Amino acid sequence: MSLAHASSIRRYPLLETVWASASLAFVSGLLDAWTFGQVGTFATVQSGNLISLGYATAEGDVDRALLAASSVLVFAAGAFACSILILGLARRGKSYSAPVLLGEVVIVTVLAVLSVTRGSEPMWIAGAVSFVAGVQGNAFHRETGMLYGNIAVTSVIQMAAGLLGRAVARRIADDGEQHLRPAGAYVAVLVAFAAGGGLGFSANAVRSGFSLILAAAVLLGLWTCAVRGRGAVDPAQNAPTP
Template sequence: MEYKGVGFILAFCSGLMNAWTFYHAQTFATVQSGNVVQIGYRLAQADWTPFWYSVGAVLAFGLGSAACGFVMTDNLKAGHRFTSAILWCECVLLTVIGILSVLKIVDYPIFALIISFIAGAQGNAFHKDHGMLYGNVAVTFVVQMAFNFLAQSFFKKDGIHNESNLMWAGVFFLVLFGFALGGAIGAFLDMNVFDNLSLFTASAAFMGLAISATRSRTDADPAPGATFV
């Protein structure tokens, strides 16, 4: 889960999930800074229904992170991997939401809360590139680090782990590209091809990662501990 390509795929899936929730429920699935701003904005407008949607998204994201923390801790104490279990849960939940949404069984805002829960779990479980912290569900930090390493590359060739600063800049720019690409493709699919196809696309990507992690001969979990610099 610390491979560069995996970071891109996770960010791509985040973009897909955000495209769905923003289009159907006017909330963000992963970008909680956006939801917090919406809370204040809608509070000032006394627009109560969207206000509670945004509050619910933030709480759901936090609960997803907490639940993931419990799962990770419990599995690590037992000497088990947690990556495959979390990826399969993401895959199954998004597939179920997509099917129910197509059938119009539950309102979109409820599904948006569940997707925020999924995003919270993803963000807590997978947030490193060979030991270096990054974000695949919220990208403010990614933007900061991408341009920081780009600037550092003009002064010093090697940076973290004696690896090229330009390479590190590329890692973070790749994550940004994945996030934006997921949002663009997700919006296009849902609006022009087949509604909810963004969720099925993200589910398929999680399935591929889960299968790869399950079949891996080495430990697929992110290494414990991390560094910012």
């Protein structure tokens, strides 16, 4: 089967496919491995940062509270900036996936170099990593038509477990929908996220910044696919979950 024919029958946009969604989750795990290992904050899991903020505030640890709060704010700034970029490109009828991925590649590569060479304080690098995470989460949040999180997977766990429950209990009440296949797609994201975290911590144990190098490499691969891909590439932004 030719690439052109395969693209024409692809049901979902390229960046909504299971492998692309899992790859983005893998990247998120790698980013978290660096920020959590270096400064104790999460690049992507902002609920964890909010809990840390509350805990540090209660303990009177101002520095830790400010670090957690800054991660949340910078993450939000990344999502905000990405929204504006997507709208600007949409107004001109252009795809946003490739530019966003290329921007991630450039920023993460620079941050990796700064980490390896110790060219900047870890807290500043962590802030920039959180910004990238906000951009990624805003741009890519659909997997095979379903809402999902490649940057915060609590909802993914909930949906995977709920779908598996519906599959097991289909004799009680069957809604006629597929459950195992979408549950499997969610599980792939969870496994990839955990794998990114584990591999990232191991890589950083060899040299600080190696997890960022791996993240940049995966993002570069996704960017290459987005540039060369035929057919739809961008995930749907506002379509309802089927």
